[in-house]
Amino acid sequence: MTRAASPDLPASLRAALEARLQGVSRNEAAERAGVISKTYRDGGGSTAIASETDALAYALARMPATYAADIASLNALLDVRPDFAPASLLDVGAGPGTATWAASNAFPSLQSFALLDANEVLRKLALDLLGDSGHSGHISYERGDARTLLAEADAADLVVASYVIGEMDEAERALLAHLMWEKTRDTLLVVEPGTPAGYARIIALRQQLIAAGAHVAAPCPHDGACPLAAPDWCHFTQRLARSRAHKQVKGAEVPFEDEKFAHVALTRAAIGQRPSRVLAQPVVGKAEVSAKLCEPGGLEIARVARRDKANYAKARRWRWGDAVFLN
């Protein structure tokens, strides 16, 4: 792996979030976070986020996990394209600014950040957090429907939609995908929850945009159809630490959580040799390591025998989600 960014929220962002919690009842924040999370589970999207307390409750409860998933997806992109140095970012459905934070950590080259979202209270919170923490770069945040705003937006080197496309129906999603790709100068990254439904949305968008000329940078080592068949689905997991405020708002005791996510990074230029992707935690046995890999030619259970010393030493260190080359 190249310069991997940490999955935990940057200290300045965590401090800015916790400072906003001063003077807000933690019980109320926890209660609102519970209502918002139930609305998501029932398919209601971000509609329950209507007040400043709601926005803060949402950010405290969910931003650490969506940030971690964004970072893991950006790290996967960096593995394949270590020289990618975007100057501009378009964060579609930016909410509290999660993907903007993640991308600016993964890519110090970023200088301009354009954020779009329909939700005014999340927009305000994002701008407050960026301001409080002294985030640098040129920042604009437009409020409105992403499809309308995208028509007016400048193209960017990197376009990201983090946990957004699940909030629309199929036709709206296809239109959004088309508009985001039109504004992508180099790379489009889409991240979704790592559920079968989130994966299905990623696969549909991937197929739509490959047909429009896109190439996959990550996680797939090919532009062909996904070789996984239901009930299997491609997803990854990222562990993240829970701060005290995060635990309080979620009513949780465990000091970490594992966020499951699905993602795809699509580029304008074809990628040269792409690494295979480890699709589950490998099993390390005495005689061999066995690992489920997505390879350029399709799905394979790789068995690396102990007697193959060099490869065995490498394979013992493989983790779910890693990009690997076999000799």
Ligand SMILES: C[S@@+](CC[C@H](N)C(=O)[O-])C[C@H]1O[C@@H](n2cnc3c(N)ncnc32)[C@H](O)[C@@H]1O
């Ligand atoms: C689950 S939140 C994710 C926010 C942020 N990207 C993150 O990863 O934390 C989804 C966001 O998409 C926004 N959104 C959904 N549909 C939208 C649309 N049609 N136009 C603009 N924003 C939209 C919501 O307002 C909300 O802020």
